[in-house]
Amino acid sequence: MQLGYIRDVPNRKNPKNKPAKQFPMIHQIDTLSYTNRLRKLSPWHKLIFAFTTLAISLASDPRVQILTVIWMSIWTVIYAKIPAKVYLQLLMFTIVFGLMSLPALIVNGVSIFDIESVKLDSWYGITLGNFYVYISHNGTIQAWNILTRSLSSASCVYFMILTIPFTEILGILRYLGVPILITDLLLLMYRFIFILLSTANELWTAQTSRGGYRTAGVGMKSLAILIGQLLQRSLQQYNQFSLGLEARGFVSEFRVWRQYRYSLELRYIIESIVGCVVLIGLNFW
Amino acid sequence: MREYLLEFKEVYYSYMESQQLALNSLTLRIPSGKKCALIGQNGCGKTTLLLLANGLYKPNRGVVSWCGEPLTYNRNYLGRLRQKVGLVFQNPEQQLVAATVEEDISYGLCNLGLPVVEIQQRVEEVLIEFELTNLAQTPTHHLSLGQKKRVSIADVMVLRPELLLLDEPTAYLDIKQTRNLIAMLNKIHQHGTTLVMATHDLDLVYRWADWVFVMDRGKLMLEGSPQDVFGQRRLLEELELGLPLICD
Numbered sequence: 001m002q003l004g005y006i007r008d009v010p011n012r013k014n015p016k017n018k019p020a021k022q023f024p025m026i027h028q029i030d031t032l033s034y035t036n037r038l039r040k041l042s043p044w045h046k047l048i049f050a051f052t053t054l055a056i057s058l059a060s061d062p063r064v065q066i067l068t069v070i071w072m073s074i075w076t077v078i079y080a081k082i083p084a085k086v087y088l089q090l091l092m093f094t095i096v097f098g099l100m101s102l103p104a105l106i107v108n109g110v111s112i113f114d115i116e117s118v119k120l121d122s123w124y125g126i127t128l129g130n131f132y133v134y135i136s137h138n139g140t141i142q143a144w145n146i147l148t149r150s151l152s153s154a155s156c157v158y159f160m161i162l163t164i165p166f167t168e169i170l171g172i173l174r175y176l177g178v179p180i181l182i183t184d185l186l187l188l189m190y191r192f193i194f195i196l197l198s199t200a201n202e203l204w205t206a207q208t209s210r211g212g213y214r215t216a217g218v219g220m221k222s223l224a225i226l227i228g229q230l231l232q233r234s235l236q237q238y239n240q241f242s243l244g245l246e247a248r249g250f251v252s253e254f255r256v257w258r259q260y261r262y263s264l265e266l267r268y269i270i271e272s273i274v275g276c277v278v279l280i281g282l283n284f285w
Numbered sequence: 286m287r288e289y290l291l292e293f294k295e296v297y298y299s300y301m302e303s304q305q306l307a308l309n310s311l312t313l314r315i316p317s318g319k320k321c322a323l324i325g326q327n328g329c330g331k332t333t334l335l336l337l338a339n340g341l342y343k344p345n346r347g348v349v350s351w352c353g354e355p356l357t358y359n360r361n362y363l364g365r366l367r368q369k370v371g372l373v374f375q376n377p378e379q380q381l382v383a384a385t386v387e388e389d390i391s392y393g394l395c396n397l398g399l400p401v402v403e404i405q406q407r408v409e410e411v412l413i414e415f416e417l418t419n420l421a422q423t424p425t426h427h428l429s430l431g432q433k434k435r436v437s438i439a440d441v442m443v444l445r446p447e448l449l450l451l452d453e454p455t456a457y458l459d460i461k462q463t464r465n466l467i468a469m470l471n472k473i474h475q476h477g478t479t480l481v482m483a484t485h486d487l488d489l490v491y492r493w494a495d496w497v498f499v500m501d502r503g504k505l506m507l508e509g510s511p512q513d514v515f516g517q518r519r520l521l522e523e524l525e526l527g528l529p530l531i532c533d
Contacts, residue, residue, distance in 0.1 A: 034424060142292045167384040167424065187384060195378060215392040237378075244379040247339050247372050248440065249364050249396035256406045257391035259421070 026193070027087060033165045036080040042262040043168035049272045050160035056279050057143035057152035062145055062284050071275055072155035079162045079268070087158065096153040098147045108136040166190055171258065184254045192222040192234075199233050200226065287352050289399075290448050290479055291338055291370070296347035298333055298503075301493075307333040309503035310347070315448065315481055320474055322490040322511075323483040324526065325500035331483040332375070334500070335450045338481075339372040368397065371441035375452040377433035383505060386428070386436050387412070387421040393444050407443055415439040431462045442473060449473065451482045455489065469529040491515060491529035499524065 033039075038046065057068040058152035076082050108116055115132050123132025170190075174183050203226050207213065291314070296310040305332045315321060315338075323331050326383045333377045336395045337349055340356055347394045349409060374380045390411055394404045407525040412418045415435055419429065428436065434454065441449060451470075467489070474480055484490060490497055492509060497514040499507040501524050507514055515521070515528055 030424065030428065034422070167388065170384070190384060191382070191426070196293070198426075240374075240379040241382070242377070243336070243341055245382055247341055247367060247374070248380070248382065248393045249367050251360075251364070251396050251398075254382075255392075255394055255395040256388035257401065257408065258385070259387050259405065261422075270382070277295060277414075 014105075025089075026138060028199070029161060029167070030194075032082055032086065032162050036082055036163050038080040038163045038268075039073075040166075040261075040263045041163075041265065041268060042260075043164045043172060045269070045272075046164050047160065047169070047172060049276075050156050052276055053159075053279070054153055054156040054169055056276060057156060058149065059285050060152075060279065062148040065148040066151040067282065069155045070278060071279075072152075074161050076155070076159050076162055080159075082162050090158050091151070091154065094150055095147075098150050102147065105139045105146070107133060107137055108139055109133045138255045167258075180253050187254060195237060196230070199237070200230055201230055203233075228273070288318055290317045290352060290374050291315040292348075292350045292353075293334070293337070294350070296337065296344045296349060297343060298330075298337060298344050300333075307438045308344070309424065311500075311503060311505055313498060313505045313508070316396055316477065316496055317447075317479050318477070319479060319496045320470075320494050321479070321496045321498065322494035323481060323498045323500065324379070324485070324487065326525065327508075330428060330503040331500060332452055333354050333503075335372060335452050335481075335483060338448075340366050341369055341372075362492045363398075365497045368393075368444050369447045371446035371449045373437050373441055373449070373451045373454060375454075375456055380437045380440060381433060383425070385424050386417055389425055389436060390398070390417075390443050392441040397444070403513055410479060411439050411443040415442075423521040430457055431459060434458065434462075434466065438469065442478075446478060448479045451480070453484055454482060455484060455486055463489070485516075487527060487529040499526070 008248065053072060057065050060068070071085065077084050077087050108118070108121075109131050112132050114128060114129050118132075118134065121137045121139075122134040123137055123140070125132055127133075145183055150171075167187075167190075170183055170187055173186075174180075178270070207222045213219040293308075293311050293313045295314065296308050296311045297306060299306045309330075311330070311334065313334070324335070325331055326373075333342070344357050350356065351370070356362070356366065381389050383392050387408060391408050393402055394407060396486075399407075404474060412421055415438070417436065417439060420432065420436075425433070425436065438451075438523075454466055454470075457464060463486075466525075470480060470493075482494075494511055497509060497511050497513060498505060499521070506524060507517060507520060518528065521528060
C-alpha cells in the first residue's frame, strides 16, 4: 500500500524547522560525516585505514609524518569532499594547541655557573641576572618532532571523524563486543548532545530577543538563568524521553536494526594499501 | 469485531505535583473502526488519557480495559498492549530514540524480538509506504519537524497496531503538511486501524472525524457524531471551546 505523507517544504515562517546556528562546529562535523563522498565505503575499511596511518605516523620520522598529513588531507578534502575551510579550521586547532606548548620545550634556562654544560645545545642566549636563558637546539628538534607528530595523528583522526558517522562507529563497537551498557550510553549521549544544544539555542534566542544580552552585566544574569533552565529542561526531557522509550516497548537493552549498503571501490583500496606501504618504506630509506 | 476497543470506567488520575485531578471519574469508550477526535481545552486531561490508554500511567482508581479485559500492569502484558495500541507523541523529539531513521523505525520491532529477516522486510515496507527511503540513513536530528512527524508515525505503524493514538499531530504543521498528514491518516484508517486524535483544530475535527469526544476538567462532557456535537452550541459555548468556522 502506498500511503500519503507529510511533504517537506522549506518553511521559512516556522523557526522550528531551522537548524541550530549558534553551535556550528559539532553540527557541521556530524552533518559532514553523513554527507561526505566516502560515506558509501565500508566504515570498517575507513576505520582500519585511519588506524593504520595513525600507527605509521606515530612510528615515523618527521618527513614521513609531513607526507602523511598531505596524503590524509588529500583523502579528506579531495576524495571525501570535506570543505577545505572546515578542515583547515580543525587543523588550526591542533596547530594552535601545539604552538602553545612549544615555548616550554624550546626555551631553556640554567644557572649562570652551568653555562659551559649547555654551550653546545644553545643557539642563542641571554643572561638575566644569575640565569642564562637560551634557545635549545635539542629542544627545537623535539618541538618540531612533536608538532609534526601531533599534526599527522590529528589528520588521521580527523579523517575518521569526518568520514565515518558516529552511528556506524557504534555499530562497529557493538560488533567488537564492547559491553551494551557502554554503547547504549554513548548512543544516548550522542542523541542528547543535539537535544541539549537545540534547547540551549532556543533559550538563548528567546533571551536575546528580549534584550537578555544587551550589556555584560545583564548577560551574566541571563547566562545564569540559561544554565539553570538547561538543567531543569534536561530533566524534563529525560522524563519525556523515558516515557517515549517505554511506549515503544523498551526491554532492558537498546537494540536496533540497520542495513549495510556499502560499496567497494577498488581504486581507494589500492591507493590506501600502496600509500601505506610507501610510507612505511620511506622510513627505511 | 468488538464494538469497543478501549474502555475507561470511572477512571481517576492525578499527577504527584498537582492537587487537581487530571482525570476525574472519566468514563469513555473508543468505538472500533472509527476516526475519533478528542477535543477540550488545554489541561483538560487529553494527554493523560492517551498515556493511560497506552498503559504508561496506572489509574489511581477505576478500570481501563482493552477488548473488554482490564489491563494488567506487568511488563509482559504491557509489551503486548503497546504493540496493539500505538501512541504518537505530540513532540516527535520524545519519540525518536535511535540515531538514524532506519534504526528508529526498527527499534519497536527489535524490542518485540522478531527475527532479523522479518524486521528487515517490515522496515523496508514502511520506508516505502511513508516515502522515507531517501532518508533511511539520515540521523534523526537532521530532520525537519514535518519529517520527524512522519518518522514518528512510521515508528508506530510498523508495529501494525489496531488502535492508533495521536496527541495533537497537527501542532506546528503548516496547512500543506497538515493535509498530507490527514491523507496519510485516512489511508491508515482504510487499512483497518482505529484512530484517536487529540486536537484543538475544530475545523479538522468537523471535516475528518466520525466520532467526537468533548472533555472538560478530566471528565467526558459530550460524545457523538460531529454534527450532533457541534449542534450543542450552548454547551460548547459554556466550555469556551468555540465552533468550527465551516459549521454554519
